[in-house]
Amino acid sequence: MPKDMRQGAETNWQVIGEGERPALAIHCMLGSGEMWTPVLAPLGAQTSATTFDLPGHGKSAPWTPETVEPGAYQRLAAQIAASFIERPVDLIGHSFGASVALRIAVAAPEAVRSLTLVEPVLFKAAEGSAEWQELRPHQDHLDELMQTRQYEEAARRFMRAWGTGQEWDTLPPHQRARFIAQMEIVANVTPSNFDDPGQITREGGMEQIDAPVLLVYGDRSPPISARVCEAIAARLPDVGTACVPGAGHMLPLTHAQQLTDLIALNLDRS
Structure with missing residues (x-):
């Protein structure tokens, strides 16, 4: 490559x-x-x-x-x-x-x-749709976790909503570590989405x-x-x-x- x-x-x-x-x-x-x-x-x-x-x-x-x-x-x-x-x-x-x-x-x-x-x-x-209003409180909580640097819990919640459905605790440790490290990127991307x-x-x-x-x-x-x-x-x-x-x-x-x-x-x- x-x-x-x-x-x-x-x-x-x-x-x-x-x-x-x-x-x-x-x-x-x-x-x-x-x-x-x-x-x-x-x-x-x-x-x-x-x-x-x-x-x-x-x-x-x-x-x-x-x-x-x-x-x-x-x-x-x-x-x-x-x-x-x-x-x-x-x-x-x-x-x-x-x-x-x-x-x-x-x-x-x-x-x-x-x-x-x-x-x-x-x-x-x-924005403003019923689906958007349903999502917003969940995103607010995720934002709070990232702002307070609770990146592991943020990654767990992010993957629950947007992953393949595999349980967090069953993921290999190196994957969990990578996802946790990438939460700072997710935090910067969130305003792009909303x-x-x-x-x-x-x-x-x-x-x-x-x-x-x-x-x-x-x-x-x-x-x-x-x-x-x-x-x-x-x-x-x-x-x-x-x-x-x-x-x-x-x-x-x-x-x-x-x-x-x-x-x-x-x-x-x-």
Whole structure:
């Protein structure tokens, strides 16, 4: 796997497939680029998909922020992702990675051939909805845990809501330690999800995306997931949505084949 400097951050990346169509896939918070391999490898005759480890994830260097500005991490992630785009790509993102992908598509719609967003966590899009109001107290408690540096309990609660469903105490110790260490990143990302400092939801932004968009969520995900997808879809000119039965938030890990098939459908639309 290559590793080089991207936007001042040592970044690990790989290419999956040898197809003619360039693709770029962005992973979720607390994940890694390798998560995309079972999803994208079956499309390898059609696409050459670049995946990379976000700062502080996988084999990329730890995140050493130059600023504590809320949302700084999302901006850096978008800049790193954009550095891999040389011509219009099939852009794919999961969770936090889906929000980053949408930020790129809003900023540079001409750079996107198709856009697949899996469980985007851009909660700002559904602000004020019943699902948002249900989520907010849980997030407030998580924020308090992170502000008081109770990172282990914060990681436990985060994984309970947004993980694969595996019990915290059954995770290998090295994984628990890594998730605990990454809670500082989660703390910086939270304002990106709720307040949208990157202005992804600004008036007229999403409406300029003319590439085919597919929004995917699981029927066992937190209710806010479906509401966010619905809110984003309502603003896009060429969009489809898909609900995967039996799936929670971590679709790339738990329902890789179904996700591969859905991405393939969106590729065919472009």
